[in-house]
Amino acid sequence: MNLKRYHFPVMLTEVVENLGVTPGGRYIDCTLGEGGHSEAILEFSQPGGQLLGIDADHEAILVSKRRLEAYKDCSYLVNSYFSNISEIAHELKFVPVHGVLLDLGLSSLQLDFENRGFSFSEEEMLDMRFGLENDLTAIEIVNKFSEKKLSDLIFDLSQDPNSRIIAKAICANRPLNTSKELADLINSIKLKVRRKHHPATLTFQALRMAVNNEVNELNKVLSDAFSLLGIGGKLAVISYHSTEDKIVKNFINNGLSNCECPPLNFECNCNVSPYLKLINRKPLVPTIEEINQNPRSRSAKLRVIERIR
Numbered sequence: 001m002n003l004k005r006y007h008f009p010v011m012l013t014e015v016v017e018n019l020g021v022t023p024g025g026r027y028i029d030c031t032l033g034e035g036g037h038s039e040a041i042l043e044f045s046q047p048g049g050q051l052l053g054i055d056a057d058h059e060a061i062l063v064s065k066r067r068l069e070a071y072k073d074c075s076y077l078v079n080s081y082f083s084n085i086s087e088i089a090h091e092l093k094f095v096p097v098h099g100v101l102l103d104l105g106l107s108s109l110q111l112d113f114e115n116r117g118f119s120f121s122e123e124e125m126l127d128m129r130f131g132l133e134n135d136l137t138a139i140e141i142v143n144k145f146s147e148k149k150l151s152d153l154i155f156d157l158s159q160d161p162n163s164r165i166i167a168k169a170i171c172a173n174r175p176l177n178t179s180k181e182l183a184d185l186i187n188s189i190k191l192k193v194r195r196k197h198h199p200a201t202l203t204f205q206a207l208r209m210a211v212n213n214e215v216n217e218l219n220k221v222l223s224d225a226f227s228l229l230g231i232g233g234k235l236a237v238i239s240y241h242s243t244e245d246k247i248v249k250n251f252i253n254n255g256l257s258n259c260e261c262p263p264l265n266f267e268c269n270c271n272v273s274p275y276l277k278l279i280n281r282k283p284l285v286p287t288i289e290e291i292n293q294n295p296r297s298r299s300a301k302l303r304v305i306e307r308i309r
Helices: 012-019 036-044 058-067 069-074 082-091 108-112 138-144 147-158 163-172 179-188 201-211 214-228 242-257 288-293
Strands: 026-029 050-055 075-079 097-103 229-239 276-278 301-307
Touching (some): 012 097, 012 229, 012 301, 026 036, 036 058, 036 069, 050 058, 050 069, 050 082, 082 097, 082 214, 138 147, 138 201, 147 201, 163 179, 179 201, 201 214, 214 229, 214 242, 242 301
Parallel strands (some): 050 075, 097 229
Antiparallel strands (some): 276 301
């Protein structure tokens, strides 16, 4: 696919400012995508700045390599899952770092490339893999999982109140091979709850998260990314829905309390201090102007934390 122009990165100014990007800094972009955030980080970290970009999607590496050509001597682009961040950074001796960015969810690049199975309107095979070396695909989940297993998966990963109805309809209409077939089927169902977005949005979200093992990937990368930060280093995370945002909030809350007392203690007496602090008390959200320019950013939440010990 020939991309005529790059998509504008979500909350670009807020990311650069809250990461505290400065000349000579060392930064990691765990979700490289088209390289928009990375390009800005590299620009503001010169002279002397370095960047490690990671993405499971090979197409993203190719696109970003072209975009970041001017910074090829101070950037490393690696085709891998971001849960491998610790191994990659240590192998490249890219530690400690001043900042790490995670822009979660489906990238505009993946929506634009054909035949990934993310489109509601195109006859694309139900694949949904970020990295094509994965064995599990959405077509296998849709056509082979039991009705209960499918219903539980949709609910657990999207909190869709219609999960049982949708799972029952899917099982009654198998085989379903393309994303359009699945989206059209869900759109035809009489659902208990209808929202502003496409009725298939949450089901597609759940399938994508299951295929790419996103919950486990996110839990691991948060811990490993934080461990790579030097004191004063910052971790910025952009989330787009409640499932992933809950994981991020739990990680932050654990770092803010860090209590080591036994569970049955009525009060804390371990005197263990927090190992992180919030840069912003509440998550930052896109401006109205940005949402109008890029509707895909409307549900974004940016949380930034700093390592303090």
